[in-house]
Amino acid sequence: MLEVTDLRTHFFTFGGARVVKAVDGVSFRLREGETLGLVGESGSGKTTTCMSIVGLLPRAGRVVGGSVLFEGEDLTRKSQRELRRIRGRRIAMILQDPMASLNPLFTIFRQVAEPAFFHQHLRGRTLRERVRHLLESVRIPSPEWRMRDYPHQMSGGMRQRIVGAIALAGGPRLVIADEPTTNLDVTIQAQYLDLLKDIQRETGVALIFVTHNLGIVAKMCDRVAVMYAGKIIEQGPVRALFDDPKHPYTRALLGSVPKLGSKEPLYAIAGQPPNLADLPSGCAFHPRCPEAVPRCATEEPGDVHLAGGRVARCWLVSDGLTRS
């Protein structure tokens, strides 16, 4: 249903004198009802990828190549006017900070009703009924009462569920959730993730889950794409990727997360994430890579397609294939 092919989004600053390749050749597919985890550190381009899909890039950003096919239509060629009819109806978003997504001056009713008002032209009692139903589906207790409240009267977890209700209001086929639980407490996070799973089971909506937390990926996702410096360096089914990570960065990332009940020393990745305006030559990960070979510093590896729908971008993987 969603097919992103060779998407390139660059940021132009100083009148185009400086170009930051925030997203540089990203391809992935998403099937109906599937959950894709988009994993990466800050600045790896995961949020920019999502914003490019829905056409909400900041002024300096521009999609300079590639396509985003959503249910057969290329979203990169749509005007903002056409996109507005897709966003909120067929594609919805949940962002990290619910307080920034909600307007503090409007009641919950007004904000949850908005998509149904504009997209489905509901009015009066039907609209009210629809809002009540939406609030129920995200498990807001006594929705009839709470829809008259303002965002500040609710807890963080409840606000994020309201944002979820708004996302569902248009009956979307795809929900993009950008770090939706980063601001929530652990027990509230668990509740929210369970809720999203239940909703997905009921509605069959597809999910893109943007996160830096591999635990969330393990819990929520069917497929996972790992981003580094604007590129997807590895993707595949979540089990295969956790069992047998192909790219050294994926391996390092998995090894650097503490596991409950284990006191083994963590694998620390040397160095810092690179500056996108000044990327290393060759493979962007090579200065930090423990397994780098001379070729990594000079030539950039391409996508290597492996069995089981897996893709990795690493010379070691492609060399291993040619050798065997």
Next chain:
Amino acid sequence: MASPVLEVRGLKKHFPVRQRLLGRGATWVKAVDGVDFAIHGGETLGLIGESGCGKTTTSKLILLQEVPTAGSIAFEGRDIADLAGAELMSYRRAVQVVFQDPFSSLSPRMRVRDIIAEPLEIHTPLTRAAIGERVAQVLALVGLEADVAALFPHEFSGGQRQRIAIARALATDTRLIVLDEPVSALDVSVRAQIINQLEHLQRTLGVSYLFIGHDLATVAHISHRIAVMYLGKIVESADSDSLCARPMHPYTQALFAAALPSHPDDPPAERTIAGEVPSALRVPPGCRFHPRCPSAMEVCSRVEPILQPREGGGEVACHLYPQPAPTERSRGA
């Protein structure tokens, strides 16, 4: 066992809200409501809990940023409330802090050298040259080159800044460092560096840590012992291994159930708890956790459980486990 570096007894901090004329009719937020723990030399105590449970207030009390309502904090056997003059200075020298966000905890207008030298200038009679030497020394300890001393914080990444903050905390002869979520603001790939660094420093310098966090896996990894806080009280404490092997308090169990899997095939949590942490203004009667507790009994809403020794070491405050016969003291509190 040697006497603890820091010993906290019956610590309470209540904040007044809606203070009326002459302080009458005020209600109180009981941010910390009777907390006991001890930290030994070279040991890490992990303090874990959700937002609003009082972990940061506890750290502020230890750092003398707040005055306790009741209870005592003893450092190397001396009550810190009694300290004054030179002794107070020596306490402030020995206990340091590293905050969550290294972007706001380092002054953007000071060079790294001056940031690390500041505690030395205040607390030690060292000469300028000796201070310079010490700065280079602690920078080396945290894995930074000596020549970064001339740079400003904005020239560093998040992980490097946190190293600078740790170097500053180590500059004086530090015995205890309060680490308030020191890795939460960092990139995932950098967190492991900092955790390993902290563990290495503890092994080589014998410094103690109070590690405050909300991520169970991280806290369990770095801590020797863990205390779980809920609404201003410790509900369970034990050494890290036995707590992970068998969490006994339903809240601790809920935290484990809410912890994220490290592999997609990990068995899903059986039960995640419903509801949210109640406001500290309206603490439930009896056991504070009973409105959210899946195993709540009738007694839980009436009698507040007290910490009792638990199986495998440590303590737990829960009616599921044997409690002493109810006396007037334990009722309601």
